[in-house]
Amino acid sequence: MVLAQLGGSLSRALGLMTGATVVDEKVLGDCLNEITRALLQADVQFDMVRDMQASVKRAVDLGALAAGTDKRRVIKKAVFDELCNMLDAGKPAFAPKKGKPCVVMFVGLQGSGKTTTCMKYAHYHQKIGFKPALVCADTFRAGAFDQLKQNATKIMVPFYGSYMESDPVKIAVEGVERFRKENCDLIIVDTSGRHKQEASLFEEMRQVSEATKPDLVIFVMDSSIGQAAFAQAQAFRQSVPVGAVIVTKMDGHAKGGGALSAVAATKSPVIFIGTGEHKDELEDFDVRPFVGRLLGMGDLPGLLNKARQVVPTDQQPDLMKRLMEGNFTLRLMYEQFQNLGKIGSIGQGEAKIKRYMTMMDSMTDAELDSADPKLMKESRIVRIARGSGRPVKDVLDMLEEYKRLAKMWSNVIKRLRKSNKGNTNAQQISKSLPPELLTQIGGIGGLRSLLNQTVSKEMGGGDR
CATH class of the missing domain: 3.40.50.300 (P-loop containing nucleotide triphosphate hydrolases)
Incomplete structure (x- = not known):
């Protein structure tokens, strides 16, 4: 896949900080040199790369950071912001409108x-x-x-x-x-x-x-x-x-x-x-x-967004209604995995999804339909592991992934209802969301769907 090599190189460059005992100017310099090399090897124009490097250095003043500040996070955010600036034209493109000749x-x-x-x-x-x-x-x-x-x-x-x-x-x-x-x-x-x-x-x-x-x-x-x-x-x-x-x-x-x-x-x-x-x-x-x-953010949620895109039209309102109500159950996650099968090969993450589905096949209806994580007692987890032929650790990993996705959806809905206050401009709202969160809800397209559902629900109507 185009840019997969670049993505790997950028992730490895940021990973240099993980192994460092102390994040100082030398570690920052080494990290930026690796990022520069990766971008140049990917044919990004030299002037753009040079400007990006200089901007990150200006944004990250390690000496001025307060004690206890996560320097790795500060550097990663600066790199993220500058890469976004490199790709951001600073203005939205013209959008055609239905019914108006364009x-x-x-x-x-x-x-x-x-x-x-x-x-x-x-x-x-x-x-x-x-x-x-x-x-x-x-x-x-x-x-x-x-x-x-x-x-x-x-x-x-x-x-x-x-x-x-x-x-x-x-x-x-x-x-x-x-x-x-x-x-x-x-x-x-x-x-x-x-x-x-x-x-x-x-x-x-x-x-x-x-x-x-x-x-x-x-x-x-x-x-x-x-x-x-x-x-x-x-x-x-x-x-x-x-x-x-x-x-x-x-x-x-x-x-x-x-x-x-x-x-x-x-x-x-x-x-x-x-x-x-x-x-x-x-x-x-x-x-x-x-x-x-x-930069290595997002994995399974991005695949789930692809799964939503192949949900039959007559089932989409029901899917979004369940998501908007916060009913992100294991069964809903399983259904989205099934939809991914309609796409064909999905590459990275496919093996993990197959493991998860095998384990969910060994669950009862009550377990699949419950949104209460306390239901999954140790005895149930052991039974699911035996029934699916997987180690207990795999079942725990799957449940942690489920909890993370359920929490993510809950946070998205709360944030939309609290912060947009009638604003339905997805571009504007996206700037107030953390990049990881925006990635996980499927980008601007996923955000627009959620906004439409939020507005419809608050107005007491159906789909717009």
């Missing part, structure tokens, strides 16, 4: 996966009630219209293009006008892939942008591009008003760090990451949870 123009390098990403972007919004349409303004690449037509047919959305017309501006304008008349509220314009050296194609891209007046221009960046990412992204930004970035091919084995430089070059936020070729393999990108995972 034009989104896709630009990017040749071979970045732009056309496939257009299809996945359309499908993502189609699932949440939008009426998308695709326009092929790529007259440069042979087979571009055929590919877009196949993609559009696959997800059953209307499309527009031409085998005869060679003027991409004319095609784009005609397509946008047609779909406005057909009341499509998300009109996606796919343009020709290009390199920054191709002045004529950049001029063409600028003309398409001026003619269609898109509400949002999305720059599609291949995660394997390496050190060239910054210069290429900057060239696009100088030609058209890039407002968001989608990073593709995150399922490969490239270093991936160069793509992160695109955020600094375009001064635009990453909104999605592509993790495969299939229509559903486009994931929301949230800075803080993403960095949290890089």
